[in-house]
């Protein structure tokens with residue numbers, strides 16, 4: 002990483018201490034995030050995908066100062082914002098905002114839209130409730146496609162999509178430079194999800210805000226992102242250009258994710274399903290408290306090598322301009338950063354008799 | 356996905372609505388109002404001066420009379436007026452003790468819960484010690500330090516009661532601080548004080564009010580006890596405890612009546628505070644009726660006019676089903692209108708539609724599970740060729756347990772956290788197949804193996820929390836399959852799971868269907884899942900069926916604009932990073948269906964004809980369509996038609 006990026010996460014580690022038990026040895030900490038690095042430029046979106054428990058939200062919470070960073074640095078505009086001290090917190094909050102997953106619980110049920118959006122304006126711009134603040138709130142609502150009739154609504158008087166728009170307006174209210182969207186559209190119906198994604202993209206085009214977009218659906222994440230990172234059990238196993246990764250994944254897990262997205266087309270879906278079934282479907286990912294010494298994906302990988310059980314693969318360059326953590330590129334077939342799609346198709350066929 | 360699009364009733368209105376529906380709540384509120392008036396303006400209610408004695412000594416120890424409604428005491432004073440004035444003492448006690456309890460207890464609890472860690476543990480240790488001391492003891496301690504008076508005793512009571520508030524506040528704070536909305540407030544940059552005062556405290560308020568009501572009752576009782584023991588109010592005061600004490604002394608001589616007026620006032624007041632607390636709790640309580648499967652009594656159902664699907668392989672057939680729900684104000688909204696469907700053995704029927712379109716309600720109602728206060732008002736249901744429209748709940752239970760399996764969205768929610776998984780799977784086998792416990796457990800192990808849970812025998816002995824989401828859903832499927840049902844209903848079985856796990860569950864369902872030849876109804880909002888698993892598809896919108904067709908027809912030759920629009924909004928249908936197609940607007944609420952076609956406000960093909968009358972559900976070939984323009988509009992682009 003060059004160190005000159007607008008927003009940069011460098012070798013981030015987050016550990017959660019296990020609870021000490023009386024008369025028993027304290028178990029080792031759970032390593033939720035293991036050495037993650039990526040950067041985002043203004044007006045661009047970095048997408049983070051992975052299954053539940055892979056550490057996506059922990060990355061977001063570390064950036065947002067909601068959990069402690071074990072090691073590594075987070076930089077914004079050249080400033081170290083890893084563990085922001087109290088006096089500087091307000092300035093940091095002004096730059097980094099978030100839209101969180103659950104449109105039901107991320108808004109305070111006892112406050113109306115006006116208050117939800119206005120609090121940040123008062124806090125950061127010292128504008129007391131009054132006509133000026135009201136006008137700002139109305140402009141923000143307009144930006145997310147909502148009319149003034151929603152000013153007096155409580156969260157429970159709005160649909161999931163409307164609440165998520167209010168969340169976006171709240172984040173925009175402080176005119177941030179970076180917005181972290183953690184599963185911001187996951188709880189919504191497909192048709193509403195598309196509306197909210199369009200709002201996010203329009204806002205980005207108009208304000209040049211950068212996004213960290215976290216999701217579990219590679220299809221959605223790819224659509225909104227310039228670059229994506231794929232997380233598995235706390236590791237970034239692959240990262241690079243969004244479209245290039247989707248078209249030609251270089252990590253078997255990424256290919257598994259692509260194969261798992263159901264296509265709304267029975268003919269295409271039949272072949273996706275076949276691809277999906279070439280992976281070891283019944284295996285569960287190992288528990289993060291008891292990580293194997295080798296590649297964490299080994300027990301589900303259809304093309305694992307002997308070395309995979311013993312050694313954790315190191316990042317190596319991939320064809321999409323990013324990096325991949327998989328032994329296939331440096332040992333065995335030595336794919337050298339090329340797509341694994343064809344390799345898995347031919348290799349896995351032989352192994353898995355359907 | 357349970358996003359409700361309808362505008363909910365405001366909690367305040369709902370609160371008072373419920374309070375006034377609860378007879379005990381009304382009783383306690385009335386009593387409360389009387390006491391309040393007695394406290395603020397006793398002269399308004401009292402008929403005599405409470406201290407005025409009968410100097411003639413003629414009218415001592417009287418029973419109730421026209422002049423003295425509750426009789427007189429040993430000095431000829433009017434009982435009724437003394438009781439009325441006593442309310443003031445009771446309230447004064449509450450005021451002092453409650454102020455101290457709240458002012459000390461709540462901030463301490465907030466602080467302790469928010470800080471957590473060592474500070475929290477230290478505070479709670481001291482708190483627990485104080486909590487365990489008898490309240491009277493603390494009150495006496497304060498009296499000894501200060502001077503004996505009811506007010507000073509109440510200071511001690513307040514300190515003792517503050518521990519209750521500390522505990523409660525801390526518990527709520529600990530819980531609320533994990534909520535996303537508190538994270539959001541921190542991200543906005545609000546100060547801790549603001550978050551505690553404006554975010555946590557309001558959410559705490561309801562529990563505090565309930566607690567305060569109940570504690571108020573206790574305070575009155577304690578105050579009376581202290582006065583009764585002679586260490587509270589002074590001897591001539593019209594305090595209920597003092598009065599009771601004096602009466603007790605004369606009780607043997609002058610009969611029972613003397614203890615009744617102060618005693619009743621005391622009992623009624625304490626009781627009504629407790630009832631008030633309970634009533635507030637019930638009225639605040641979350642809308643549990645939405646989740647509970649309380650089933651409405653069946654009432655007359657208007658017959659269906661469309662004939663049922665026939666044939667030996669038809670498992671479930673529903674015709675012309677209407678389901679209605681009265682809302683709080685008694686207005687009736689039609690949640691389902693004219694729903695018809697059928698599913699055959701070995702077939703998977705996919706049900707799609709946006710949230711709130713009525714997918715889940717259709718399945719619940721078809722199985723006699725319409726949640727109260729809703730009810731099926733029209734239609735007919737056949738299960739395995741038998742008319743089941745008017746079955747009683749116990750008749751239904753026999754069918755559902757044996758012939759219908761259900762898989763839900765949240766697998767963990769179906770499993771009882773306190774019971775081992777093996778027993779939960781075995782139980783229905785013992786009931787419906789009369790297996791012994793041992794045989795049932797063995798079969799449960801086989802079932803877990805069948806749904807490919809690794810190490811099934813060991814897993815039988817585990818509790819649900821030891822299962823991951825995917826494994827819990829497998830266990831859920833095992834439970835649903837236990838009695839080899841003829842029909843399996845899967846309501847969003849994979850939505851809450853990871854994409855990679857979703858595939859596993861779909862594979863598993865296909866596998867068991869192949870083996871047991873059962874019918875499956877698969878409810879989902881994901882057309883990708885439909886494309887993989889469904890043979891036929893039912894598209895729902897606004898509580899109606901808008902189209903049914905084979906899966907191929909829905910995807911390649913949709914007839915209804917809504918089916919087409921749903922397909923277009925899938926991000927998979929869209930390359931590049933540009934704007935995604937959307938269905939504009941949102942699902943209408945059941946209390947305000949649009950005139951005519953319910954999809955009209957969002958439809959790209961709408962004409963005047965659409966908004967006049969509701970389009971009928973027309974049969975075309977074997978398929979159904981509800982759109983007046985279905986013959987004339989072109990929903991498939993030319994290129995795709997050729998491909």
Ligand SMILES: Nc1ncnc2c1ncn2[C@@H]1O[C@H](COP(=O)(O)OP(=O)(O)OP(=O)(O)O)[C@@H](O)[C@H]1O
Pocket residue numbers: 356357358359360361644645646680690708709710711712713714715716717726727728729880944945
């Ligand atoms: N207990 C209830 N009382 C009153 N209305 C209800 C109740 N349960 C559901 N509804 C209403 O019935 C309609 C249909 O709801 P249903 O749950 O069947 O939708 P769905 O299609 O399954 O949606 P989702 O995709 O969110 O699960 C909605 O308008 C909903 O608000």
Ligand code: SF4
Pocket residue numbers: 252253254296297298299300302303304305306309314326327328329
């Ligand atoms: S390192 Fe080995 S086990 Fe891991 S993904 Fe690559 S091939 Fe599979």
Ligand code: SF4
Pocket residue numbers: 915916917952953954955956958959960961962965970981982983984985
């Ligand atoms: S009836 Fe009219 S408004 Fe309704 S779906 Fe058909 S074309 Fe659209």
Ligand SMILES: [Mg+2]
Pocket residue numbers: 356714715716846
């Ligand atoms: Mg549902």
